[in-house]
Amino acid sequence: MIFPILTSCIIFIIWLSYEISKSRRKDEAPIKEFWAKERLANNTQKKPLDDIDYITIPIEKLPVDILADDPQISEYLDILHSLSETPIANFTGISNTDLKLKYGAPNLDLLSRYDQSYTVLARTLNKWAEYLYDKDYVKEARQVLEFAVSTKTDISASYRLLCKIYREERSPEKIKELYPIADSITSATQKTIVRILQESEL
Numbered sequence: 001m002i003f004p005i006l007t008s009c010i011i012f013i014i015w016l017s018y019e020i021s022k023s024r025r026k027d028e029a030p031i032k033e034f035w036a037k038e039r040l041a042n043n044t045q046k047k048p049l050d051d052i053d054y055i056t057i058p059i060e061k062l063p064v065d066i067l068a069d070d071p072q073i074s075e076y077l078d079i080l081h082s083l084s085e086t087p088i089a090n091f092t093g094i095s096n097t098d099l100k101l102k103y104g105a106p107n108l109d110l111l112s113r114y115d116q117s118y119t120v121l122a123r124t125l126n127k128w129a130e131y132l133y134d135k136d137y138v139k140e141a142r143q144v145l146e147f148a149v150s151t152k153t154d155i156s157a158s159y160r161l162l163c164k165i166y167r168e169e170r171s172p173e174k175i176k177e178l179y180p181i182a183d184s185i186t187s188a189t190q191k192t193i194v195r196i197l198q199e200s201e202l
Contacts, residue, residue: 041100046107055088055118055151062147063140066132076128083121089114090122092154093186122153129161138165149178154187156196163200175200 057080064080067073091099091111099111125148133141145162148155159178166174175197182193 037101038097041097042105044100044104046104047102049103049107049111052089052114054114055090055121057084057088057121058147059084061143063132063137063143066137066140067135072131073128076124076131079120079124080128083117083124086117087114088117088121090118090152091115092118092152118151122148122151122155122158125153126155126158129158133161133165138168141165142169149181152181152185154185154189154193156189156192159193160196160200163196167200172201 059080062080064077068077089111091114096108096112100108103111125144129141129144129148132138132144142162142165145158145165148158149162159182162178163175166172178197179194182190182197185193
């Protein structure tokens with residue numbers, strides 16, 4: 001009686017050890033793959049930046065004259081004017097490793113500055129639009145948001161407010177035009193944004 005039980009215990013221990021070892025190897029594989037990719041990226045030489053989709057702020061097409069004397073609006077406009085003099089690029093959802101592989105490790109700091117400028121731009125546009133909307137400048141808020149969305153912002157609040165404005169203006173069909181942009185977003189908020197569009201059409 002003791003022998004079968006002992007045999008079963010030994011078999012169970014061997015099986016458990018195998019499963020633990022297999023699980024550990026499975027967990028370590030992505031880590032090894034990441035570091036191999038990172039080493040390759042760090043050794044990638046500097047490459048041209050010609051194919052970057054730089055963002056230009058169309059100051060002349062935005063409602064910069066509305067509430068221009070308002071201190072809050074003035075702050076937003078100062079930021080936009082400052083940003084308009086610097087390169088801006090949206091790398092949201094793209095890892096530093098992938099940026100180094102594509103453009104070379106020596107360009108990472110420069111690309112990070114471009115992306116940081118975009119982050120400031122997207123946040124400023126969202127705040128500006130919300131402020132205009134709260135002051136009953138709905139059409140102007142829409143103009144700001146439509147530009148923000150055209151840059152593939154991943155700020156879900158921008159899509160939510162723009163959808164709200166489209167419904168208020170009785171143009172819900174325009175919500176459908178936002179899907180291709182939402183589908184192209186690679187950040188963690190992509191699913192949230194798509195859900196906002198879907199709920200806004202109901």
